[in-house]
């Protein structure tokens with residue numbers, strides 16, 4: 553690839569199931585030149601992801617920052633499922649794109665949107681390097697005994713049935729950010745990260761290395777989420793099929809789109825649930841209690857996995873904003889060395905901040921995640937390394 557040294561900008565595309573988030577960053581100082589989100593993809597004005605990306609391109613061009621800009625070094629794409637093959641940021645070739653498409657059955661809500669993002673960006677700028685940064689990559693270090701399900705090994709291997717984990721870009725970024733906040737080296741710290749967005753997952757990170765995470769083969773396992781059930785006895789699926797007469801696709805939709813908070817109370821937004829709880833709404837209260845109970849179980853489990861916990865971090869939409877979820881999750885966990893300072897917890901703030909008491913053995917923090925910055929950093933590192941005649945590498 554022949555880049556001039558002025559190519560210092562990276563466009564990041566985070567194509568989700570119903571939205572496209574984008575950021576344009578200048579990698580000389582990590583500054584954000586543009587950012588935006590196109591929501592409700594698939595409804596009305598934005599019929600599909602191609603239309604959403606047209607809109608992104610239009611918004612950038614209107615600011616004189618279009619995809620035709622000679623300052624662009626690359627486009628970095630969030631790709632949710634990388635299977636066992638992709639454990640590092642990867643330059644997207646035809647072969648790589650075909651592999652990502654093959655993984656669609658394992659991330660049906662996410663990978664198709666990621667593939668469309670790559671195709672649209674390639675059409676607009678065929679000469680530009682496109683890099684895939686995988687949600688699964690950070691979890692590839694999980695020990696085999698954590699990645700395995702206890703099912704027949706041959707069947708599992710034939711169909712790739714194992715635990716991959718997701719939100720890895722966020723877990724990686726936040727576990728480092730906590731270390732920075734505490735003025736410690738990430739290699740000296742054992743951390744539990746709770747990424748609580750619409751999708752939600754927990755991870756146990758030992759010395760910067762992921763050793764366990766709550767999502768599995770797909771982003772359905774683990775915590776209670778906005779619309780996903782998280783953990784469930786797999787026999788519930790057989791029961792719904794045999795006794796309920798539901799098809800596999802219907803059960804898939806039930807567990808991925810009509811479960812979790814929305815299934816329990818009809819709302820998936822924690823703000824609305826908090827408002828309803830304030831009015832004494834029993835369904836909203838139950839949804840909140842189920843959500844928090846699951847989280848507490850994971851905090852306990854990951855404490856045992858790590859043996860010693862130095863820090864616990866809350867991140868993403870719910871984790872960064874819901875003082876109620878944070879307080880309820882850690883209430884009464886003094887025995888695990890976790891003690892929240894309720895006054896600090898209730899204060900709103902921007903950057904990373906501590907919410908534990910002085911005597912809490914575990915440092916408890918709220919740390920804003922920045923998946924886009926992390927994707928841009930990894931993308932730029934890769935294209936700079938491949939660029940001839942530059943000082944990097």
Ligand SMILES: Nc1ncnc2c1ncn2[C@@H]1O[C@H](COP(=O)(O)OP(=O)(O)O)[C@@H](O)[C@H]1O
Pocket residue numbers: 748749750751778820821822823868869870873874
């Ligand atoms: N002020 C707030 N208080 C409580 N919850 C909030 C607040 N702001 C956002 N959220 C929650 O964050 C969720 C979105 O989180 P986010 O990390 O942006 O998710 P995603 O990246 O999966 O779209 C919302 O569905 C809502 O439940």
Ligand SMILES: CC(=O)OP(=O)(O)O
Pocket residue numbers: 568632662687718719749750751752771
């Ligand atoms: C993998 C996943 O669940 O992503 P999101 O939270 O963006 O839906």
Ligand SMILES: [Mg+2]
Pocket residue numbers: 749750751868
């Ligand atoms: Mg997210």
